[in-house]
Amino acid sequence: TRSDHIKDGAAIYARSFAIIRAEADLDRFQGVAERVAVRMIHACGMTDLAGDIVMSEDFASVGEAALARGAPILCDAKMVANGVTPSRLPAGNRVVCTLDDLRVAGLATALGTTRSAAAMELWREEMAGSLVVIGNAPTSLFHLLDMLDGGAASPAAVIGVPVGFVGAAESKEALAADGRVPFLIVRGRRGGSAIAAAAVNALASARE
Amino acid sequence: TRSDHIKDGAAIYARSFAIIRAEADLDRFQGVAERVAVRMIHACGMTDLAGDIVMSEDFASVGEAALARGAPILCDAKMVANGVTPSRLPAGNRVVCTLDDLRVAGLATALGTTRSAAAMELWREEMAGSLVVIGNAPTSLFHLLDMLDGGAASPAAVIGVPVGFVGAAESKEALAADGRVPFLIVRGRRGGSAIAAAAVNALASARE
Numbered sequence: 001t002r003s004d005h006i007k008d009g010a011a012i013y014a015r016s017f018a019i020i021r022a023e024a025d026l027d028r029f030q031g032v033a034e035r036v037a038v039r040m041i042h043a044c045g046m047t048d049l050a051g052d053i054v055m056s057e058d059f060a061s062v063g064e065a066a067l068a069r070g071a072p073i074l075c076d077a078k079m080v081a082n083g084v085t086p087s088r089l090p091a092g093n094r095v096v097c098t099l100d101d102l103r104v105a106g107l108a109t110a111l112g113t114t115r116s117a118a119a120m121e122l123w124r125e126e127m128a129g130s131l132v133v134i135g136n137a138p139t140s141l142f143h144l145l146d147m148l149d150g151g152a153a154s155p156a157a158v159i160g161v162p163v164g165f166v167g168a169a170e171s172k173e174a175l176a177a178d179g180r181v182p183f184l185i186v187r188g189r190r191g192g193s194a195i196a197a198a199a200v201n202a203l204a205s206a207r208e
Numbered sequence: 209t210r211s212d213h214i215k216d217g218a219a220i221y222a223r224s225f226a227i228i229r230a231e232a233d234l235d236r237f238q239g240v241a242e243r244v245a246v247r248m249i250h251a252c253g254m255t256d257l258a259g260d261i262v263m264s265e266d267f268a269s270v271g272e273a274a275l276a277r278g279a280p281i282l283c284d285a286k287m288v289a290n291g292v293t294p295s296r297l298p299a300g301n302r303v304v305c306t307l308d309d310l311r312v313a314g315l316a317t318a319l320g321t322t323r324s325a326a327a328m329e330l331w332r333e334e335m336a337g338s339l340v341v342i343g344n345a346p347t348s349l350f351h352l353l354d355m356l357d358g359g360a361a362s363p364a365a366v367i368g369v370p371v372g373f374v375g376a377a378e379s380k381e382a383l384a385a386d387g388r389v390p391f392l393i394v395r396g397r398r399g400g401s402a403i404a405a406a407a408v409n410a411l412a413s414a415r416e
Contacts, residue, residue: 009322012322012374015373015374019374042373043400044252044371045372045399045400046398078290079287079291079405082286083287114216114217138220139220163253164250165223165250166220166224167220190252190254192252192253192400193287194287194371194400194402197287
Protein backbone atom coordinates (compact mmCIF):
# COMPACT_ATOMS: atom_id res chain seq x y z
CA THR A 1 0.00 0.00 0.00
CA ARG A 2 0.98 3.61 -0.41
CA SER A 3 1.50 4.34 3.25
CA ASP A 4 3.69 1.48 4.41
CA HIS A 5 6.54 3.82 5.29
CA ILE A 6 4.58 5.92 7.75
CA LYS A 7 2.26 3.68 9.72
CA ASP A 8 4.03 3.91 13.07
CA GLY A 9 2.61 6.92 14.92
CA ALA A 10 5.45 7.08 17.46
CA ALA A 11 8.10 6.99 14.74
CA ILE A 12 6.34 9.78 12.85
CA TYR A 13 6.39 11.96 15.97
CA ALA A 14 10.06 11.27 16.60
CA ARG A 15 11.05 12.10 13.01
CA SER A 16 8.89 15.22 12.99
CA PHE A 17 10.42 16.55 16.19
CA ALA A 18 13.93 15.79 14.92
CA ILE A 19 13.24 17.75 11.72
CA ILE A 20 11.89 20.69 13.73
CA ARG A 21 14.95 20.74 16.03
CA ALA A 22 17.27 20.59 13.02
CA GLU A 23 15.53 23.36 11.06
CA ALA A 24 14.08 25.81 13.57
CA ASP A 25 16.05 28.50 15.37
CA LEU A 26 15.24 27.56 18.97
CA ASP A 27 18.20 29.24 20.69
CA ARG A 28 15.89 31.55 22.66
CA PHE A 29 14.11 28.61 24.30
CA GLN A 30 15.38 26.19 26.96
CA GLY A 31 13.86 23.29 28.85
CA VAL A 32 10.08 23.38 29.09
CA ALA A 33 9.96 26.51 26.92
CA GLU A 34 11.81 24.67 24.14
CA ARG A 35 9.39 21.77 24.41
CA VAL A 36 6.49 24.21 24.07
CA ALA A 37 7.98 25.95 21.03
CA VAL A 38 8.72 22.64 19.28
CA ARG A 39 5.20 21.35 19.77
CA MET A 40 3.66 24.63 18.55
CA ILE A 41 5.76 24.36 15.37
CA HIS A 42 4.71 20.74 15.02
CA ALA A 43 1.05 21.79 15.08
CA CYS A 44 1.34 24.26 12.21
CA GLY A 45 4.10 22.83 10.02
CA MET A 46 6.12 26.05 10.01
CA THR A 47 9.60 26.14 11.54
CA ASP A 48 9.79 29.91 11.15
CA LEU A 49 7.03 30.25 13.74
CA ALA A 50 9.88 30.12 16.28
CA GLY A 51 10.76 33.72 15.47
CA ASP A 52 7.29 34.96 16.43
CA ILE A 53 6.88 33.00 19.66
CA VAL A 54 7.27 35.16 22.77
CA MET A 55 6.99 33.83 26.32
CA SER A 56 7.47 35.76 29.53
CA GLU A 57 10.48 34.40 31.39
CA ASP A 58 8.32 32.65 33.97
CA PHE A 59 5.64 31.32 31.60
CA ALA A 60 6.90 27.79 31.02
CA SER A 61 7.76 26.97 34.64
CA VAL A 62 4.61 28.59 36.03
CA GLY A 63 2.37 26.99 33.41
CA GLU A 64 3.83 23.55 33.94
CA ALA A 65 3.52 23.86 37.73
CA ALA A 66 -0.07 25.07 37.49
CA LEU A 67 -1.11 22.03 35.46
CA ALA A 68 0.81 19.72 37.79
CA ARG A 69 -1.21 20.97 40.76
CA GLY A 70 -4.50 20.52 38.88
CA ALA A 71 -5.25 23.93 37.39
CA PRO A 72 -8.32 23.95 35.13
CA ILE A 73 -7.71 24.79 31.47
CA LEU A 74 -10.12 27.52 30.35
CA CYS A 75 -10.45 27.58 26.55
CA ASP A 76 -12.11 30.16 24.32
CA ALA A 77 -13.06 27.64 21.61
CA LYS A 78 -14.15 24.03 21.40
CA MET A 79 -11.42 23.35 18.86
CA VAL A 80 -8.88 24.34 21.51
CA ALA A 81 -10.51 22.15 24.16
CA ASN A 82 -10.67 19.20 21.74
CA GLY A 83 -7.01 19.60 20.87
CA VAL A 84 -5.91 19.02 24.45
CA THR A 85 -4.88 15.37 24.87
CA PRO A 86 -6.50 14.06 28.07
CA SER A 87 -3.88 11.34 28.62
CA ARG A 88 -1.13 13.98 28.85
CA LEU A 89 -2.79 15.95 31.67
CA PRO A 90 -0.88 15.47 34.93
CA ALA A 91 -3.75 15.87 37.41
CA GLY A 92 -6.96 15.03 35.55
CA ASN A 93 -7.27 18.76 34.90
CA ARG A 94 -10.70 19.99 33.82
CA VAL A 95 -10.78 21.30 30.24
CA VAL A 96 -13.47 23.98 30.10
CA CYS A 97 -15.15 25.71 27.16
CA THR A 98 -18.26 27.69 28.06
CA LEU A 99 -19.13 28.84 24.54
CA ASP A 100 -22.17 26.55 24.31
CA ASP A 101 -23.56 27.54 27.71
CA LEU A 102 -27.15 28.67 27.29
CA ARG A 103 -26.43 31.93 29.14
CA VAL A 104 -23.82 33.10 26.62
CA ALA A 105 -26.12 34.63 23.98
CA GLY A 106 -27.89 36.77 26.57
CA LEU A 107 -24.61 37.84 28.14
CA ALA A 108 -23.21 38.85 24.76
CA THR A 109 -26.22 41.07 24.09
CA ALA A 110 -26.17 42.54 27.59
CA LEU A 111 -22.44 43.29 27.47
CA GLY A 112 -22.42 44.35 23.83
CA THR A 113 -19.61 41.98 22.92
CA THR A 114 -18.98 38.77 21.00
CA ARG A 115 -20.14 35.36 22.21
CA SER A 116 -16.50 34.32 22.70
CA ALA A 117 -15.89 37.21 25.08
CA ALA A 118 -19.21 36.78 26.88
CA ALA A 119 -18.47 33.09 27.48
CA MET A 120 -15.46 34.09 29.58
CA GLU A 121 -17.72 35.76 32.14
CA LEU A 122 -18.69 32.22 33.14
CA TRP A 123 -15.06 31.49 34.05
CA ARG A 124 -14.91 33.93 36.96
CA GLU A 125 -15.18 31.36 39.74
CA GLU A 126 -12.46 29.16 38.24
CA MET A 127 -10.07 31.84 37.03
CA ALA A 128 -7.79 32.05 40.06
CA GLY A 129 -4.71 29.95 39.34
CA SER A 130 -6.10 28.56 36.08
CA LEU A 131 -4.45 28.21 32.69
CA VAL A 132 -6.35 30.46 30.29
CA VAL A 133 -6.03 29.50 26.62
CA ILE A 134 -7.21 31.88 23.89
CA GLY A 135 -6.71 30.24 20.50
CA ASN A 136 -9.40 31.82 18.40
CA ALA A 137 -10.85 35.23 19.20
CA PRO A 138 -8.94 38.49 19.71
CA THR A 139 -12.05 39.81 21.46
CA SER A 140 -11.57 37.11 24.10
CA LEU A 141 -8.02 38.17 24.77
CA PHE A 142 -9.02 41.83 25.06
CA HIS A 143 -11.91 40.80 27.30
CA LEU A 144 -9.53 38.92 29.59
CA LEU A 145 -7.49 42.08 30.06
CA ASP A 146 -10.70 44.03 30.73
CA MET A 147 -11.71 41.45 33.34
CA LEU A 148 -8.30 41.71 35.05
CA ASP A 149 -8.55 45.51 34.96
CA GLY A 150 -11.92 45.10 36.66
CA GLY A 151 -10.50 43.03 39.48
CA ALA A 152 -11.06 39.47 38.30
CA ALA A 153 -8.87 36.84 39.97
CA SER A 154 -5.66 36.20 38.07
CA PRO A 155 -4.98 33.02 36.12
CA ALA A 156 -1.62 31.34 36.76
CA ALA A 157 -0.67 31.86 33.12
CA VAL A 158 -2.22 32.81 29.77
CA ILE A 159 -1.68 31.28 26.35
CA GLY A 160 -2.82 34.07 24.03
CA VAL A 161 -2.58 33.01 20.40
CA PRO A 162 -5.67 34.19 18.52
CA VAL A 163 -5.34 34.11 14.74
CA GLY A 164 -6.45 36.58 12.13
CA PHE A 165 -6.54 39.91 10.44
CA VAL A 166 -8.49 42.23 12.73
CA GLY A 167 -7.30 42.72 16.29
CA ALA A 168 -5.34 39.48 16.64
CA ALA A 169 -1.86 40.98 16.52
CA GLU A 170 -2.95 43.93 18.65
CA SER A 171 -4.57 41.74 21.30
CA LYS A 172 -1.42 39.66 21.66
CA GLU A 173 0.83 42.71 21.93
CA ALA A 174 -1.55 44.08 24.58
CA LEU A 175 -1.21 40.89 26.63
CA ALA A 176 2.57 40.97 26.41
CA ALA A 177 2.73 44.69 27.23
CA ASP A 178 0.40 44.22 30.19
CA GLY A 179 2.81 41.82 31.85
CA ARG A 180 0.57 41.15 34.84
CA VAL A 181 0.30 37.43 34.12
CA PRO A 182 2.90 34.98 32.76
CA PHE A 183 2.13 34.74 29.05
CA LEU A 184 2.80 33.02 25.76
CA ILE A 185 1.96 34.76 22.47
CA VAL A 186 2.70 34.43 18.76
CA ARG A 187 3.39 37.86 17.32
CA GLY A 188 1.44 38.87 14.23
CA ARG A 189 -1.50 37.24 12.51
CA ARG A 190 -0.60 33.60 13.01
CA GLY A 191 -1.98 31.48 15.81
CA GLY A 192 -5.09 29.39 16.21
CA SER A 193 -6.59 26.52 18.09
CA ALA A 194 -4.09 23.86 17.02
CA ILE A 195 -1.12 25.97 18.11
CA ALA A 196 -2.89 26.81 21.38
CA ALA A 197 -3.68 23.19 22.17
CA ALA A 198 -0.14 22.15 21.28
CA ALA A 199 1.24 24.59 23.84
CA VAL A 200 -1.04 23.12 26.51
CA ASN A 201 -0.03 19.58 25.58
CA ALA A 202 3.64 20.52 25.86
CA LEU A 203 3.19 22.10 29.30
CA ALA A 204 1.18 19.10 30.43
CA SER A 205 3.76 16.40 29.77
CA ALA A 206 7.38 15.94 28.73
CA ARG A 207 6.38 12.97 26.61
CA GLU A 208 7.23 13.34 22.93
CA THR B 209 -12.34 49.14 27.80
CA ARG B 210 -9.53 47.97 25.57
CA SER B 211 -11.68 46.18 23.05
CA ASP B 212 -14.37 48.74 22.23
CA HIS B 213 -13.27 48.93 18.62
CA ILE B 214 -13.74 45.26 17.85
CA LYS B 215 -16.82 44.01 19.63
CA ASP B 216 -19.02 43.48 16.58
CA GLY B 217 -18.43 39.97 15.31
CA ALA B 218 -20.01 40.59 11.91
CA ALA B 219 -17.96 43.73 11.33
CA ILE B 220 -14.77 41.85 12.22
CA TYR B 221 -15.57 39.18 9.64
CA ALA B 222 -16.32 41.78 6.96
CA ARG B 223 -13.08 43.68 7.59
CA SER B 224 -11.06 40.47 7.73
CA PHE B 225 -12.41 39.23 4.41
CA ALA B 226 -11.81 42.64 2.81
CA ILE B 227 -8.17 42.58 3.96
CA ILE B 228 -7.72 39.07 2.57
CA ARG B 229 -9.21 40.01 -0.81
CA ALA B 230 -7.01 43.10 -0.97
CA GLU B 231 -3.78 41.30 -0.05
CA ALA B 232 -4.03 37.75 -1.38
CA ASP B 233 -3.42 36.70 -4.95
CA LEU B 234 -6.73 34.99 -5.68
CA ASP B 235 -6.71 35.22 -9.48
CA ARG B 236 -6.70 31.44 -9.85
CA PHE B 237 -9.99 31.12 -7.95
CA GLN B 238 -13.51 32.08 -9.05
CA GLY B 239 -16.95 31.79 -7.48
CA VAL B 240 -17.27 29.07 -4.88
CA ALA B 241 -13.55 28.25 -5.20
CA GLU B 242 -12.66 31.86 -4.34
CA ARG B 243 -14.96 31.72 -1.31
CA VAL B 244 -13.20 28.54 -0.18
CA ALA B 245 -9.72 30.01 -0.59
CA VAL B 246 -10.64 33.20 1.28
CA ARG B 247 -12.05 31.30 4.22
CA MET B 248 -9.02 28.99 4.40
CA ILE B 249 -6.77 32.06 4.54
CA HIS B 250 -9.01 33.57 7.20
CA ALA B 251 -8.53 30.47 9.35
CA CYS B 252 -4.74 30.62 9.38
CA GLY B 253 -3.95 34.34 9.10
CA MET B 254 -1.66 33.90 6.10
CA THR B 255 -2.54 35.49 2.77
CA ASP B 256 0.31 33.66 1.02
CA LEU B 257 -1.51 30.38 1.62
CA ALA B 258 -3.31 31.18 -1.64
CA GLY B 259 -0.23 30.14 -3.59
CA ASP B 260 -0.27 26.64 -2.09
CA ILE B 261 -3.99 25.95 -2.47
CA VAL B 262 -4.79 23.53 -5.27
CA MET B 263 -8.30 22.41 -6.19
CA SER B 264 -9.32 20.14 -9.02
CA GLU B 265 -11.45 22.05 -11.50
CA ASP B 266 -14.64 20.37 -10.34
CA PHE B 267 -13.94 20.41 -6.60
CA ALA B 268 -15.85 23.53 -5.56
CA SER B 269 -19.02 22.87 -7.57
CA VAL B 270 -19.11 19.16 -6.73
CA GLY B 271 -18.37 19.78 -3.04
CA GLU B 272 -21.03 22.46 -2.74
CA ALA B 273 -23.62 20.28 -4.52
CA ALA B 274 -22.80 17.27 -2.34
CA LEU B 275 -23.43 19.23 0.85
CA ALA B 276 -26.60 20.74 -0.60
CA ARG B 277 -28.04 17.27 -1.16
CA GLY B 278 -27.13 16.17 2.38
CA ALA B 279 -23.77 14.45 2.04
CA PRO B 280 -22.26 13.43 5.40
CA ILE B 281 -18.97 15.10 6.34
CA LEU B 282 -16.43 12.44 7.36
CA CYS B 283 -13.62 13.98 9.44
CA ASP B 284 -10.32 12.46 10.53
CA ALA B 285 -10.09 14.51 13.73
CA LYS B 286 -12.43 15.90 16.35
CA MET B 287 -10.89 19.33 15.91
CA VAL B 288 -12.03 19.26 12.29
CA ALA B 289 -15.54 18.15 13.23
CA ASN B 290 -15.77 20.82 15.91
CA GLY B 291 -14.69 23.49 13.47
CA VAL B 292 -17.65 22.87 11.18
CA THR B 293 -20.37 25.43 11.95
CA PRO B 294 -23.70 23.55 12.19
CA SER B 295 -25.81 26.60 11.29
CA ARG B 296 -24.04 26.87 7.92
CA LEU B 297 -24.85 23.32 6.83
CA PRO B 298 -27.47 23.33 4.05
CA ALA B 299 -29.17 19.99 4.76
CA GLY B 300 -28.55 19.15 8.40
CA ASN B 301 -25.56 17.15 7.19
CA ARG B 302 -24.11 14.65 9.65
CA VAL B 303 -20.60 15.54 10.84
CA VAL B 304 -18.82 12.29 11.62
CA CYS B 305 -15.58 11.56 13.46
CA THR B 306 -15.05 7.91 14.37
CA LEU B 307 -11.74 8.33 16.18
CA ASP B 308 -13.29 7.66 19.60
CA ASP B 309 -15.18 4.56 18.50
CA LEU B 310 -14.29 1.69 20.78
CA ARG B 311 -13.40 -0.54 17.81
CA VAL B 312 -10.62 1.75 16.59
CA ALA B 313 -7.78 0.59 18.84
CA GLY B 314 -8.33 -3.05 17.85
CA LEU B 315 -8.57 -2.17 14.17
CA ALA B 316 -5.34 -0.18 14.32
CA THR B 317 -3.50 -3.17 15.80
CA ALA B 318 -5.07 -5.61 13.35
CA LEU B 319 -4.28 -3.43 10.33
CA GLY B 320 -0.86 -2.30 11.60
CA THR B 321 -1.68 1.36 11.11
CA THR B 322 -2.41 4.51 13.10
CA ARG B 323 -5.66 5.06 14.97
CA SER B 324 -6.54 7.87 12.56
CA ALA B 325 -6.30 5.56 9.58
CA ALA B 326 -8.08 2.70 11.34
CA ALA B 327 -10.98 5.00 12.25
CA MET B 328 -11.69 5.49 8.55
CA GLU B 329 -12.55 1.80 8.16
CA LEU B 330 -15.72 2.66 10.04
CA TRP B 331 -16.71 5.11 7.29
CA ARG B 332 -17.18 2.47 4.60
CA GLU B 333 -20.97 2.42 4.65
CA GLU B 334 -21.21 6.21 4.44
CA MET B 335 -18.38 6.90 2.00
CA ALA B 336 -20.37 6.89 -1.24
CA GLY B 337 -21.09 10.50 -2.16
CA SER B 338 -19.71 11.89 1.12
CA LEU B 339 -17.39 14.81 1.73
CA VAL B 340 -14.19 13.38 3.24
CA VAL B 341 -12.15 15.87 5.25
CA ILE B 342 -8.59 15.02 6.33
CA GLY B 343 -7.19 17.88 8.41
CA ASN B 344 -4.73 16.16 10.64
CA ALA B 345 -3.08 12.87 9.71
CA PRO B 346 -1.14 12.10 6.51
CA THR B 347 -1.68 8.43 7.32
CA SER B 348 -5.42 9.02 6.96
CA LEU B 349 -5.03 10.52 3.52
CA PHE B 350 -2.80 7.64 2.36
CA HIS B 351 -5.28 5.20 3.88
CA LEU B 352 -8.11 6.80 1.92
CA LEU B 353 -6.20 6.17 -1.31
CA ASP B 354 -5.54 2.59 -0.21
CA MET B 355 -9.26 2.11 0.47
CA LEU B 356 -10.16 3.47 -2.98
CA ASP B 357 -7.53 1.21 -4.54
CA GLY B 358 -9.22 -1.65 -2.73
CA GLY B 359 -12.62 -0.86 -4.18
CA ALA B 360 -14.21 1.33 -1.49
CA ALA B 361 -17.10 3.51 -2.68
CA SER B 362 -15.97 6.93 -3.80
CA PRO B 363 -16.65 10.11 -1.83
CA ALA B 364 -18.09 13.03 -3.82
CA ALA B 365 -15.02 15.12 -2.97
CA VAL B 366 -12.01 15.10 -0.65
CA ILE B 367 -10.51 17.94 1.35
CA GLY B 368 -6.99 16.70 2.01
CA VAL B 369 -5.03 19.17 4.10
CA PRO B 370 -3.01 17.30 6.74
CA VAL B 371 -0.27 19.35 8.38
CA GLY B 372 3.26 18.44 9.31
CA PHE B 373 6.76 17.31 8.62
CA VAL B 374 6.55 13.59 7.83
CA GLY B 375 4.34 12.45 4.99
CA ALA B 376 1.97 15.42 4.91
CA ALA B 377 3.27 17.00 1.71
CA GLU B 378 3.65 13.59 0.07
CA SER B 379 0.14 12.47 0.99
CA LYS B 380 -1.38 15.62 -0.50
CA GLU B 381 0.61 15.30 -3.72
CA ALA B 382 -0.52 11.67 -3.93
CA LEU B 383 -4.18 12.71 -3.67
CA ALA B 384 -3.75 15.35 -6.37
CA ALA B 385 -1.84 12.98 -8.65
CA ASP B 386 -4.44 10.26 -8.18
CA GLY B 387 -7.15 12.47 -9.61
CA ARG B 388 -9.92 9.91 -9.12
CA VAL B 389 -11.93 12.15 -6.80
CA PRO B 390 -12.46 15.95 -6.89
CA PHE B 391 -9.95 17.30 -4.39
CA LEU B 392 -8.66 20.29 -2.46
CA ILE B 393 -5.12 20.29 -1.06
CA VAL B 394 -2.58 22.73 0.39
CA ARG B 395 0.83 21.94 -1.05
CA GLY B 396 3.68 21.52 1.41
CA ARG B 397 3.70 21.24 5.17
CA ARG B 398 0.91 23.67 6.00
CA GLY B 399 -2.67 22.60 6.64
CA GLY B 400 -4.53 21.48 9.72
CA SER B 401 -7.93 21.20 11.25
CA ALA B 402 -8.82 24.89 11.20
CA ILE B 403 -8.04 25.20 7.49
CA ALA B 404 -9.95 21.99 6.79
CA ALA B 405 -13.02 23.11 8.70
CA ALA B 406 -12.90 26.52 7.03
CA ALA B 407 -13.05 24.88 3.61
CA VAL B 408 -16.11 22.89 4.68
CA ASN B 409 -17.79 26.01 6.06
CA ALA B 410 -17.17 27.85 2.79
CA LEU B 411 -18.63 25.02 0.70
CA ALA B 412 -21.61 24.82 3.04
CA SER B 413 -22.81 28.40 2.75
CA ALA B 414 -22.18 31.61 0.80
CA ARG B 415 -22.69 33.59 4.00
CA GLU B 416 -19.69 35.71 4.98
